[in-house]
Amino acid sequence: MATVIVVTSGKGGVGKTTTSASFATGLAQRGHRTVVIDFDVGLRNLDLIMGCERRVVYDFVNVINNEANLNQALIRDKRVENLCILPASQTRDKEALTKDGVERILGELRQNVEDIVCDSPAGIERGALMALYFADEALVVTNPEVSSVRDSDRILGILASRSRRAEQGDEPVKEHLVLARYAPERAHSGEMLSVDDVLEILGIPLLGVIPESPTVLQSSNAGVPVVLEEDSDAGAAYSDLVDRFLGKNLPHRFTTIQKKGLLKRLFGGG
Amino acid sequence: MLLRSPHLAGEDQPPFELKGSLFTLTVMHLYQLERSAIERYLAEKIKQAPSFFNNTPVVIDLENLAEPLKDGMDFGGLYTLLRGRGMVPVGVRNGSVELQTAAQLAGLPVLPDNRVTSTTRKPERAEPVRTRSRLVNHPVRSGQQLYAPEGDLIILGAVSAGAEVIADGNVHIYGVLRGRALAGVRGDIEARIFCQSLEAELISIAGRYRISEQLDPADRGKATQVYLVEDRLIIEHLTR
Numbered sequence: 085m086a087t088v089i090v091v092t093s094g095k096g097g098v099g100k101t102t103t104s105a106s107f108a109t110g111l112a113q114r115g116h117r118t119v120v121i122d123f124d125v126g127l128r129n130l131d132l133i134m135g136c137e138r139r140v141v142y143d144f145v146n147v148i149n150n151e152a153n154l155n156q157a158l159i160r161d162k163r164v165e166n167l168c169i170l171p172a173s174q175t176r177d178k179e180a181l182t183k184d185g186v187e188r189i190l191g192e193l194r195q196n197v198e199d200i201v202c203d204s205p206a207g208i209e210r211g212a213l214m215a216l217y218f219a220d221e222a223l224v225v226t227n228p229e230v231s232s233v234r235d236s237d238r239i240l241g242i243l244a245s246r247s248r249r250a251e252q253g254d255e256p257v258k259e260h261l262v263l264a265r266y267a268p269e270r271a272h273s274g275e276m277l278s279v280d281d282v283l284e285i286l287g288i289p290l291l292g293v294i295p296e297s298p299t300v301l302q303s304s305n306a307g308v309p310v311v312l313e314e315d316s317d318a319g320a321a322y323s324d325l326v327d328r329f330l331g332k333n334l335p336h337r338f339t340t341i342q343k344k345g346l347l348k349r350l351f352g353g354g
Numbered sequence: 355m356l357l358r359s360p361h362l363a364g365e366d367q368p369p370f371e372l373k374g375s376l377f378t379l380t381v382m383h384l385y386q387l388e389r390s391a392i393e394r395y396l397a398e399k400i401k402q403a404p405s406f407f408n409n410t411p412v413v414i415d416l417e418n419l420a421e422p423l424k425d426g427m428d429f430g431g432l433y434t435l436l437r438g439r440g441m442v443p444v445g446v447r448n449g450s451v452e453l454q455t456a457a458q459l460a461g462l463p464v465l466p467d468n469r470v471t472s473t474t475r476k477p478e479r480a481e482p483v484r485t486r487s488r489l490v491n492h493p494v495r496s497g498q499q500l501y502a503p504e505g506d507l508i509i510l511g512a513v514s515a516g517a518e519v520i521a522d523g524n525v526h527i528y529g530v531l532r533g534r535a536l537a538g539v540r541g542d543i544e545a546r547i548f549c550q551s552l553e554a555e556l557i558s559i560a561g562r563y564r565i566s567e568q569l570d571p572a573d574r575g576k577a578t579q580v581y582l583v584e585d586r587l588i589i590e591h592l593t594r
Contacts, residue, residue, distance in 0.1 A: 208497075234496050237514045241495025285532075287493055287512060 086194040089201050090219035090257075092243075094235030096206030098227045099264035102300060103322075104203035105133045106311035107223065110326030112167035113311075117197040119158065122172035123215035124205035125180055131171045134161065135307025145173035148185030154192055163312065168197075178211035186214050208242060217248050221258040223291065227265045228276040233285050236261075240286065260291035262325065267296040268341045279339050292325030294318055295338040379444065383415045389431065396439050407440030413465060416449025416457070429460030486523070494519055494533065515555060524548065534558075537580075547580040552589070562587050 108120035122130035131137040142152035161167035204215035271278040299316035313319035446457040486505025496516030507521035517533035531549035538545025538560040577592040
């Protein structure tokens with residue numbers, strides 16, 4: 085039975101799609117047959133970050149409306165085996181996401197893959213609710229600032245009360261915290277919340293800390309999931325995150341201020 | 355000036371009053387009415403505990419007295435015998451109608467049988483009394499609102515900023531209170547708020563409220579209780 089994992093946050097712009105792309109890619113790299121679905125109908129982005137925007141023919145809404153079948157709409161990733169992308173429709177809105185339709189598609193996918201990653205839109209409206217409704221696990225993406233943390237708190241409340249697992253009284257959705265865009269120096273100086281501050285407020289297990297890094301923007305623009313940039317901090321952090329999700333016990337990196345070595349101090353960079 | 359006479363005062367107060375009361379009495383379970391046997395056995399008993407037979411009232415239980423009256427022994431005789439040995443029979447209970455009638459003729463009243471018999475009905479299993487308290491064993495997240503009507507609200511976990519916990523009774527929070535807590539919302543001025551760490555956006559009891567800005571920084575982060583004294587909210591640290 086496949087696992088449905090929602091990547092959600094409440095607030096926009098915190099790194100949901102970046103996380104979805106890298107998380108799904110990382111799972112596929114480790115041999116899991118994985119599909120990542122863009123639930124942001126009308127504001128399609130995942131295809132750009134995955135670098136497959138020019139291969140979109142049919143989309144999620146077409147499949148929901150029986151205008152295409154899943155195989156026609158799924159885009160096979162060219163870099164990593166076992167990975168498919170189900171893009172959102174750009175010309176429709178979130179009302180096109182019906183509970184029955186989403187359930188049917190997830191049901192079909194469950195038979196053929198191991199992991200289904202649902203990239204949630206921002207907000208707490210229909211798109212976000214549909215993305216999380218069928219979830220077994222949730223990656224809650226937060227930035228180290230109060231408004232993002234509060235929105236994540238709100239989403240955690242919705243996961244606990246309005247997901248299918250909550251409605252049916254099943255075991256609750258398993259929650260994981262992803263703290264993205266973290267800069268230890270700024271947390272230390274009090275400009276940002278620290279890892280501990282965020283954990284204290286949200287009180288869920290930390291899956292990974294993704295450091296603030298210019299590589300994230302560069303790879304987004306290039307259409308490459310940052311996890312494939314193995315030499316970058318952010319790529320390594322996502323790689324660790326996937327390993328931890330699969331049960332490896334790895335210490336958290338990039339949470340403390342890195343002392344610059346002599347060479348770095350001499351030649352700059354960072 | 356007319357002085358009230360003692361006689362009139364006596365008329366105000368009735369000469370007596372009747373009230374029911376319960377006593378513990380010794381019960382003599384009578385098995386036979388043979389005078390000599392009773393006398394002998396009684397003498398033995400008196401030897402064992404002489405002080406017991408000092409105008410001790412007894413009730414005579416006739417339940418096990420199967421035989422009819424004989425040997426010229428009647429209840430009058432029994433009465434005389436017992437009085438002579440320091441016992442005061444006050445009545446009989448149980449036994450046949452015939453025996454009871456004989457006892458009554460001898461001036462011994464029949465007492466109602468109010469013993470708990472061995473065949474008492476099994477007490478019906480009492481319905482467990484449900485209190486109106488509402489227990490929440492998960493954190494209360496931003497945007498959630500929980501209400502305990504007609505009772506207490508008990509939260510095992512934190513109440514996040516932007517969450518609201520409301521009760522007609524008390525609000526207990528075994529965690530950090532960062533959101534809003536309202537106790538006694540239907541006017542119970544005795545209601546209180548308890549929390550392990552006070553970082554609330556708002557606290558209110560029976561409509562009297564204080565917002566975060568009005569909280570004393572000294573109370574922040576402290577285990578506290580909040581209650582009303584003469585319409586004023588009092589925040590008190592809970593000491594261990």
